[in-house]
Each structure stands twice: as structure tokens, then as C-alpha cells.
Amino acid sequence: MAKTKELSKDVRDKIVDLHKAGMGYKTIAKQLESTPAARKNGQLEIDQIHKETKRIPPFNTSKMRLVILEDYDLASEWAAKYIRNRIIQFKPSADRYFTLGLPTGSTPFGCYKKLIEFHKNEELSFKYVKTFNMDEYVGLPRAHPESYHSYMWNNFFKHIDIDPANANILDGNITDLEAECEAFEKKIAQAGGIDLFVGGIGPDGHIAFNEPGSSLVSRTRVKTLAKDTIVANARFFGNDLSKVPTMALTVGVGTVMDAREVMILITGAHKAFALYKAIEEGVNHMWTVSAFQQHPHTIFVCDEDATLELRVKTVKYFKGLMHVHNRLVDPVLSIKNQ
């Protein structure tokens, strides 16, 4: 294999065909010459394929937005309205699903409630929406009230009209966890990539379970949870540290970076330092949310408390743009008016 990045056209076509046939990059590499260089190039090629099979992004300019609302409820409402507008403008149909990446936890709770409200008011339908959750604990029974399956069912799925076959959550109770992760990546690729990935941030700056020190180009994989995270989660397990799961399946930073648009919800004073590290300091794998400084289309939605560690200048600048931001959440022609 040549050492240059460019592969010959017939090799590229072969890789595309094998990928369209549904093979992962490891299998494709085996089909061709199995050298580390070939495998690495195989991955670069898969990325290119992702770009080819992905739909054209809806934006022609790159944007970073910091949207600051007064409190948690207003921030949740803004985020929900944005998601609603995105879905409606996309005009999803049976041939063209809108793909949404979803988080769990206390931060998006208000946003889900608002989305359910829009659905109940017949302003929004999830019939042609596919969802991909970010993470799930390993070894926690699916019916356990703290599993992310339970969270999504109780706080979202049971109130809306999504087709169960389109709600995708990683299965932490399967025997071959690595295969589950690869299959999840494949499902995302087959769905045409994620249109909008909604996420939160941990107090240690992590996105999903990409704990400090995670690779910024990581993919869906098994992760051991950091002590901070386990302690933070103990409150859901009766404050008994021994009952908190220690491993989880999570999408990688790279997986979320592949989304056409990313929206990070950050509320509460306890997240303020993480937000500061994420947007006012450099890109750093100890604060994995900082990776999104290099994403072409990111929106950070915060409340006042979350901005407490930012420079006054930053906050004033973005608050000054709120009249622009608010236009993004003006009601669009909802389904019932179409």
C-alpha cells in the first residue's frame, strides 16, 4: 500500500462497495491487504463514505452559538423549541427520517417535558424520527428504575408517538459488548448519520461517558466510569456507592462530532466550571466537551448559573446576540397547520 493518504480509485471504489454491503472497517481491511497502514487508511475511507452517504448539511456557514437563558425552565423551553423547529423544518417522512441523538440525566428532563407538551398539543410528531441514545450502564437490568432504558421510557417514549423500532439505546446486558458498540455505530451510519445530537455535560466536562482522558476521536465503546461520576450517580442508588454500576457503553466523542449539528445543554452552578473549561480554554481531552469547539455547528444552551465561571465579556457578547438566537425558536408552521 502507498504511504500517501490518497488511495487509488479502484481501491477506493472497492472499499465503498464493501462498506455499502454492510461491512465494518476491520472486515474491509481484512479483505484488502491487512497492514496497519491499510487499516488506518480503511478508517479514513470509512469517514469519507460517511460523508458521501450523509445527507448534505443544512447549513452553509459554520457557527458556534452560546445561548443564555435566565433559568432552567427557560433554557429547557428554548432547547425544546429548537428541536421542534428543526424536526418540522426537516419535513421528515417515511423515506427520510430525522435522526436525533439523545441524552439522559437531570439536565434534559425539562426539555423532554416540553417536547412531550408540544406533542400533546399536536405541534410535533415523532412518527418519522429515529433516536439514538448516548449511553447506558453495563450490567444494570433493563427494568431497573435507574437504567437509561427506564429513564427514556418513563420520561419520553411512553408519552410520544415514536415507533419502538426507531428508538435505539445501547444494550448493556448483552454478552458481546464490543459487537454491540460496533453494531450501534453501523446503525447510525445506516440511518444516514445524526441530524442533531443533543447532549449534556458532566461536572468534569465529560460528554456522555467520555471521561477525562478519553480520546477525542473515540467511537462507541465500553468505558469504566471515573470516581467523580460514580459519586455523582450515587444519589440515584440510595447513596450506596457499591450499587452504582462501574462500567457503561457510550458513544465516542468522535461519534458525536460526526453529527451534522450538536446541541449541548448546560444548566446549574455546579456545571459552570466545566462550561468555562469547555469554551474558554483550549481543546483538551481532560475536558472532552471542548472537542466541540472544532465542530462546524454547535449550540451551547445554558442558564445564568452555568455562566458563573465565564468572563463577563463572553457572557455579555453572547447575551447581546439573544435577539438573533430567539429567531431560531420562533414557531414554525407546525404539523397541524401543514
Place this chain on the structure above:
Amino acid sequence: MPSNKSVSTAPITQFVNCRILRDHKLQREDLWVREGRILDPEKLFFDEEGYADQRVDCEGLIIAPGFIDVQINGGYGIDFSQATSNVRGGVALVAKKILEHGVTSFLPTLVTSPPNIYHKVLTEVKVHSGGVEGAGVLGCHLEGPFISLEKKGAHPEQYLRSFESGGMSDLIETYGTLDNVAMVTLAPELPNSEKVVRELAQRGITVSLGHSVANLSQAEEAVQHGASFITHLFNAMLPFHHRDPGIVGLLTSDQVPQDRTVFYGMIADGIHTNSAALRIAHRAHPTGLVLVTDAITAMGLPPGRHTLGQQVIEIQGLHAYVAGTNTLCGSIATMDMCVRHFKQASGCSVEEALEAASLHPAQLLGISHCKGTLDYGADADLVLLDDALNVRATYIAGQEVWRK
């Protein structure tokens, strides 16, 4: 939307816009039913990727488990203790009518009768599930004849019996068979009773204490041998006395084995028990209270004279007396009336009132895994009620069997 066909092709019904009684609370949740059982919608969503075939809009009503009546002697002109030419038809008529009261399962009750009645009726009335034809029969309740003479109430004296030759043989001789028998009421102070209590309990038949002059220790002994119910508390037993509480003392007895509960039937028709007494019992032992109607032939009939067992009775308003006396001989209140009256008289919560007519009788009979609850996997016997606890619709195994 059609359901996924991977596990079952049976249609799935989703009751929406309702409040369901689950975990002792009324919750704003949907209720899912498939193949006559309550379905776990989360499992359906994730494991089967399925959803509902049809939705039933409950318009804000309460969904409670169907009521279970463990003491009902007849109604609408039918007397279960009479050997008519069509015993089964009689039971079926009552079974159909009580659907209107929210009752989805019951124990046809026989008062003290001669052996030939028992032999006839017990061979005709079988345990069977309910449906469109009527409420399900869980077995018969035999109230007597092994009861106390002093506390016979409206039961005919000439047919009372005691355990002479050794207990069980007297029983079999009198009843003929113990098949399809779910409960027996007896007086534990009768000699040789403990062998009978033990044997019946072992056979899975609920033993109830009633029509008795037993003192507290006799009653406690009977409970230790396996008795678990008190037939219409306060009625046909010694009154509560502070130095010998009698059977009533079982409500707070410390001699009841740890893992067992003593349940007690209450006729909450406002007549058989003073509201203050009802409240004392409820507050002393709220989890054991079982609402029963003890309804007689005349329930559902207009005022006048009717037959009960081997005697004649007289209806005056909501009161039913032994003709020519002041002895009450059963009530004509319906189960939903009892639930409403119980709630109003005791000041208990809606959940407690509903559980007294559904969960507690199911627990008493040892069937609470499939009846008396809306837990996943339980039979979908439901009653839909408005906030005043009037019955609006009744369902058995997920099928609508009555609607107002």
C-alpha cells in the same frame, strides 16, 4: 398501529386518559392489556418493539381492579342455599347482575342448610372464570352449619351441627364434597374444631371464624391452626369486652404468626355496623379490612317478603329482617354502595376504599398474584369508576362486560 408479531399476535389494548390504582396509589398512567392480562408496556416497547392496536379513552375515569365479593348469599330473587331445579342458572343470573356493581369475581355463599342442599349445590356450582356471561366464581363460601347455637343469627337452628366423630368426617358427610369450596365459616369453640381448621387450611380452603361465642384465646388458637378470616366482624359474635375482646381482639392480637394477616369482613351498609365501630376496626387494622356485601336474595328486588335458606325474610328500605323479628338477616346493599359508604364513614382515602374491595379479598384467598391488582401479569379484571366511586364500566379479562 399494529403490534409487532414477534411474541404474540394477540391484539393489544391501551387504556388512556385514566388514573390507575397501582402500588397503593392512584397514578396517571396508561393501562395496557393483551390476552386478558395486564401487559408491561416498557417490555413491549423495548423487547418486542410493539405498540397498541386499539386505544380506549377513559375520559379521566379511575381504573381499579375488579371487586371481589367473598360473602354473597344470592340476589335478584335467587337464593344460593335453595336447591332449585336450576342451581347453575341461578348463580349465573346473579353473576351477570353483579357486574353492574363492579364485582368481577365472587364466592356464592350458602347459609346453614341440610346436607341434601349442600350435596346438590356443591356438585352444580363449579369454579370458573368470568366473562361476558357474568362474574367469575372462585368457589363457594360455606357459612355453617358448624356454628354456635347462641349466635346463629338468621340461620335455621335445626340444621346446626357440631364435630362429633372426629371432625373432617362430619364435614364431608354434611357437605358431600370439598371440591369447589373456597371458604368455610365455623365456630372454633366447638370441640374437635382444631383438626378441622388445620385440615381445611392445608387443603387451601380459607377458614373463617364467625357465628361464634369464642373468647380471644380460642380464636387465637384457631388462627394458629390456620384460620385467616373473620366473618362479618362484630355481627354474630361476642361483643368486644376490655378483659376479653373475643374474636374482635384478633385485630390487634400479638399471637398471630408474624408472616400471616388476619382479615375480617365488614358489611359497610350503614346498618350492620355503626360507623364508629367501623372506624375503630379500620383504624386498628386497616390492611385486614375486606368489604363484603353479605347480600341476600332480596338484593336488587323491591320491598316485601322473600325466602332465604329455609326461612322467610322481610325488606324494609335498606333493612332486611327475619320475618316477624328484629334480627338482621343479611344486607341488600351492593358492593359499590359498600365501597362508597365505607369511604364516607371511615374517612379513608379512595385507594384504601378500593383496595378493601379488591386487593384485600384477593390476598385473603391467596390469589393476589392474578386478581385484585393491576400489576403486570395479573388478570385484566377492571372496574372503571368516576370520582364519586360510581361504576361506569366493568371489564373481565380485558373485555368490556358492562357499561353504564
